[in-house]
Amino acid sequence: SRITVDLFRPPPMSPLIVTNQIVRSGRRIKVVDVNIASDIKGRGIIDIARGSVVMLKKSENPDGEIWSPTAWEIRSPPEDMPPPYVAQEGPDRTASLPIWQTVNVQDDTGEPYDEYRSQNRKLGVRRAWIRETYSLISGMLPSQLVRIAQVADFANPFTNSGTKGLSYINADITLYLQRTPIGSWIGTETSYHGADQGVSVGTMSLYDRSGRVGTSTVCGLAQARS
Structure with missing residues (x-):
């Protein structure tokens, strides 16, 4: 139902270290904290980002009507739409x-x-x-x-x-x-x-x-x- 990510710094082009901890696991809610770090040469393990995930148990909506915005009636593109065109940069190179x-x-x-x-x-x-x-x-x-x-x-x-x-x-x-x-x-x-x-x-x-x-x-x- 919710994912929040705090971004501390741009991730490096190196392997990431991901750890997680279950903060709460109840009958209707589960909360998980996640930490993302990287072992950067000369600096050691540096935190890159952290996240929090809240998962709620599905049930039935209560009776009654509640206001909501007007529906967005714009048809989505077809699933088989071709991928974006890739321009050629040279005889042997592709963007x-x-x-x-x-x-x-x-x-x-x-x-x-x-x-x-x-x-x-x-x-x-x-x-x-x-x-x-x-x-x-x-x-x-x-x-x-x-x-x-x-x-x-x-x-x-x-x-x-x-x-x-x-x-x-x-x-x-x-x-x-x-x-x-x-x-x-x-x-x-x-x-x-x-x-x-x-x-x-x-x-x-x-x-x-x-x-x-x-x-x-x-x-x-x-x-x-x-």
């Missing part, structure tokens, strides 16, 4: 495949999200369908939880970029889920941005082909461009 395959609902170009493109610097609600092009673990299909957790990180560039591009780095990510998403495509829609004295909060709603599944929220720190 890397983009991390994201993105279909921007505003212009429907299907091109990867790029904060420098003019349409991505316009003010207003942003909507897109996104899926990863790489597996988190090579050779293994990602679970549905992994799929949406990877897209959740998109909340920072999606909610915190504006007419001058992206000038915030996110210090954390919190993913709330009301149910497990269906399919590989995750719909995203910006729903909140606020900032004061160099600290921002941004939230985007998350969807699958059947409707809303949750939200992703980030806290950002102003980062002046060099």
Whole structure:
């Protein structure tokens, strides 16, 4: 139901050390803490990030009606949509495949999200369908939880970029889920941005082909461009 990750520093290109601890395991709730570190040459073991996972037992919704936002009736792309085009850099070289395959609902170009493109610097609600092009673990299909957790990180560039591009780095990510998403495509829609004295909060709603599944929220720190 919730995953929160605090980001201390960018991860190095070296093996990570992941440890976990069950904080509580009850009849209706389970809480797990996770720590991610790396053994960096000359510095020893350095913490990279920490996470907290809250899992709630499924049951039945109570009777009565509760207000909720209007349904997002934007059809998801087909599951068999071809991957992004990989441009050739030379006779024997190929550019890397983009991390994201993105279909921007505003212009429907299907091109990867790029904060420098003019349409991505316009003010207003942003909507897109996104899926990863790489597996988190090579050779293994990602679970549905992994799929949406990877897209959740998109909340920072999606909610915190504006007419001058992206000038915030996110210090954390919190993913709330009301149910497990269906399919590989995750719909995203910006729903909140606020900032004061160099600290921002941004939230985007998350969807699958059947409707809303949750939200992703980030806290950002102003980062002046060099």
